Amino acid sequence: MRELLVIGIGAGDPDQVTIQAVKAMNRADVFFVIGKGDEKQELVDLRTSILAEHMDREYRIVDILDPPRDRTPSDYTGVVDDWHDRRAQVFEEKFAAEDGVGAILVWGDPSLYDSTLRIVERVLARGNVAFDYTVIPGVTSIQALAAQHRIVLNRIGEPLHVTTGRKLRDGLPDGVGTAVVMLDAECSFTHVPDEDAEIWWGAYLGLPDEVLISGKLREVEDEIVRVRAELRERKGWIMDIYLIRR
Numbered sequence: 409m410r411e412l413l414v415i416g417i418g419a420g421d422p423d424q425v426t427i428q429a430v431k432a433m434n435r436a437d438v439f440f441v442i443g444k445g446d447e448k449q450e451l452v453d454l455r456t457s458i459l460a461e462h463m464d465r466e467y468r469i470v471d472i473l474d475p476p477r478d479r480t481p482s483d484y485t486g487v488v489d490d491w492h493d494r495r496a497q498v499f500e501e502k503f504a505a506e507d508g509v510g511a512i513l514v515w516g517d518p519s520l521y522d523s524t525l526r527i528v529e530r531v532l533a534r535g536n537v538a539f540d541y542t543v544i545p546g547v548t549s550i551q552a553l554a555a556q557h558r559i560v561l562n563r564i565g566e567p568l569h570v571t572t573g574r575k576l577r578d579g580l581p582d583g584v585g586t587a588v589v590m591l592d593a594e595c596s597f598t599h600v601p602d603e604d605a606e607i608w609w610g611a612y613l614g615l616p617d618e619v620l621i622s623g624k625l626r627e628v629e630d631e632i633v634r635v636r637a638e639l640r641e642r643k644g645w646i647m648d649i650y651l652i653r654r
């Protein structure tokens with residue numbers, strides 16, 4: 409492979425695919441599809457329909473099966489590091505087998521809680537294959553959340569903290585007034601003790617099942633926990649994100 413395009417495709421709404429992304433997609437000969445073999449059919453279908461709608465040329469799809477990862481490690485950083493190394497090896501083999509332009513479609517934007525760029529850098533650092541690569545930005549789930557709730561993320565002149573559910577379990581860090589929380593399987597907002605906190609929550613943003621709930625945290629937290637559990641049960645998976653402010 410002589411060139412790789414890492415293309416952000418937006419956080420769910422097919423209309424969030426940018427013109428720049430479409431142009432890049434149409435330079436690709438092959439799309440690498442990364443998965444664990446258990447990807448949700450709806451998300452696979454979304455990617456397939458994006459390609460079907462925007463591609464004006466022949467292309468191939470090459471699956472890259474992710475090596476499994478220990479989800480409950482004691483040494484989190486070490487285990488993730490080892491996993492990324494094993495992934496880099498698998499990617500390297502697939503890249504080496506191609507001649508032309510390759511592309512990877514990334515959910516949202518590649519700069520936000522996504523390991524594609526780290527793996528590409530690792531593949532290059534191993535020195536066994538060489539190629540140019542370009543990143544095409546996409547609409548993130550943070551932007552989708554702000555747009556759907558019609559909110560400004562930051563208070564005037566104030567910073568914005570972006571974090572994960574795992575990090576929110578001890579509450580918002582000192583000095584942080586506003587945070588966006590992603591990757592939260594545990595409803596960690598219930599651990600935020602501030603009585604005056606507000607929340608803007610969204611699930612399946614941009615997808616047909618999108619749900620939005622907002623209000624005073626203490627007044628809506630039970631509803632979010634209940635609705636989230638019901639949705640997860642009904643569909644078998646959930647993607648949700650929220651802004652929390654005190």
Ligand SMILES: C[S@@+](CC[C@H](N)C(=O)[O-])C[C@H]1O[C@@H](n2cnc3c(N)ncnc32)[C@H](O)[C@@H]1O
Pocket residue numbers: 419420515516517518519520521522547548549550552589590591592610611612613614615647648649
């Ligand atoms: C692995 S991260 C990927 C983020 C992605 N790169 C982005 O730019 O948004 C996955 C997390 O993003 C958030 N997310 C992504 N798409 C979403 C959507 N359509 N609706 C709600 N949350 C979403 C959720 O918090 C989910 O757990």
